[in-house]
Amino acid sequence: MNTLVKGKNEASGKYTESEFKMTVDEGVEIDVLVSKPKTAGPHGALIFAHGGGGCLMTAKSYKHAVIEYGIELECVTFNVDYRLGPATKAPGGVMDFYKTVKHIIEKAADWDVDPAKIILCGESGGSMIVCGAAYELAKNDEAHLIKNMWL
Numbered sequence: 510m511n512t513l514v515k516g517k518n519e520a521s522g523k524y525t526e527s528e529f530k531m532t533v534d535e536g537v538e539i540d541v542l543v544s545k546p547k548t549a550g551p552h553g554a555l556i557f558a559h560g561g562g563g564c565l566m567t568a569k570s571y572k573h574a575v576i577e578y579g580i581e582l583e584c585v586t587f588n589v590d591y592r593l594g595p596a597t598k599a600p601g602g603v604m605d606f607y608k609t610v611k612h613i614i615e616k617a618a619d620w621d622v623d624p625a626k627i628i629l630c631g632e633s634g635g636s637m638i639v640c641g642a643a644y645e646l647a648k649n650d651e652a653h654l655i656k657n658m659w660l
Contacts, residue, residue: 523547524576531612533592533605541609542568542588544576545620553584553626555659556613558606558642560633564594571632578630585620587613591638603641610642614654629658636660 525545530538546552555578559571568575568590579586591605610629617624631639639658646652 524579526576531589531605531609533608537592539592539605539609540568540590542572542575542586542590543620544579544586544588546579546583546585548583550585550621551617551623551626552621553582553628553656554587554613554617554620554622555579555582555584555628555630556587556589556606556610558589558591558629558631558635558638560631560635561593562634563599563602563637564634584626584628585622600641602638603645606638607642607645610646610655611651624654625656627655629655631658631660 523546525547527543529541529543531541532538557571557575559566559568568588571588575586575588587609589606589609591602593602613622614624614627629639629643639660643652643655643658646654
């Protein structure tokens with residue numbers, strides 16, 4: 510993981526910020542912004558889908574709000590920069606988020622995350638992305654992998 514930008518929370522010693530590239534299709538990567546408490550874990554995780562109707566905004570648009578969620582919940586946050594329409598046809602953004610959720614759960618130990626404490630969160634159009642990913646989880650008999658959804 511690469512260091513992103515030192516923010517006020519990193520400077521205060523509470524959190525570190527980083528990002529990683531997630532391969533969602535052959536030759537296609539998306540960014541995932543991560544904020545992680547410096548306290549001992551394992552921690553719960555909040556995996557976030559930004560608003561914008563599936564065709565506007567970015568993960569960076571919601572960066573500070575998502576970090577604040579992490580501070581309040583004392584959890585690791587993953588802010589997913591899923592692909593947007595109309596350039597990416599549905600269900601592209603949903604599948605980006607679903608694949609990222611699966612990857613985070615599979616690699617939970619790498620971020621000191623308790624895989625039994627995963628929450629999916631979406632705002633506005635991001636709620637549609639989260640619901641679509643939850644549908645994919647249910648369809649694949651994987652709904653037990655998440656603890657809750659916050660829409």
